Amino acid sequence: MLIVDDEEDLAKTIAERLEIRGIQTQTASDGEQALTLVKTNPPDVVVLDLMMPGIGGLGILKQIKLFDKKIPIILLTGYGSKERSIEGMNLGAFDYVLKPCNLDDLIGKIQEAAKTKLQY
């Protein structure tokens, strides 16, 4: 799977914790890096921060969906981002979780999302 967050420490730490639990994880800190990884090594699931610099989380979401609409995307949202989360859901996001999230809850969503990809 792939975690996209400009907070590099946060993304890498979540990735390490997921690796300990047997989930292979890559990280990207911007949209460009994320799209390169999606195209070269398509992940089963993407966890994407909504508040990203540049084209923003929603911009990255649109581009991933343009490349492969089957890749499920879970949005990481902050306070007051409910409207943008809903917009993300309308653009095809699988679900959204509030930051900071409980790791077990996130893993639950990742597993659910991965199942939907298999059903495509």
Next chain:
Amino acid sequence: MNEKEIQFIGKITAGVTHEVNNVLASIREISGLMTDILSITDEKSFPRKEKFQTSLEKIQNQVQRGVKLTCQLNKFSHLSDTNKTDVDLNEIIEHLIFLTERFARIKNITLQNRPLTQSITITSDPFLLQMSLSNGISYLLNRMGNGGEISICPEKKGSECSVSISCIGERIDKSLIFKDASSSEELLSLNSIMHSLNGVYELDELNAAIIIKISSKN
């Protein structure tokens, strides 16, 4: 302060709470990673492992506390986004109590919300509404001695809503609560806010209560 200035403060505060939230999220994950590593480390190769585990738990509890505080502060910063919207009175009171209970705790006073079972939605300015209630609470806190309770009870009669803020406690001298009340800074400010909200406030000397009255359709 004018509307633009209030909105500026709200915007800056909202931005900072987002950043603080990211910091808390990072601390939470880093301490979580340390817990994960500890759990797969042999007891013999890690002296004082238990002490480390309990310390990490304490860090995580403090992070939770920080998350709750920044969440409420963020909510507060968004009160100034609009000067007219539908607000749930019970929710506004609950939120205000969370933000102001520290001032009460210093004086051993508890703030008690006595919400109605049904929700009371009114169309009002959420920032000014919360400020009016805060002024009422501050006034009573400054007049009460050490200890006691401030009870906040919303009520709805037809299109009129009221919130009664009263002090309760055996050691409270009710006759002194409203002495020279009209010249107090809190009530002068409350008067001006009530004017902007098209509401009024009344003093109930018998029950040592400030009653804020506001129309549900402002």
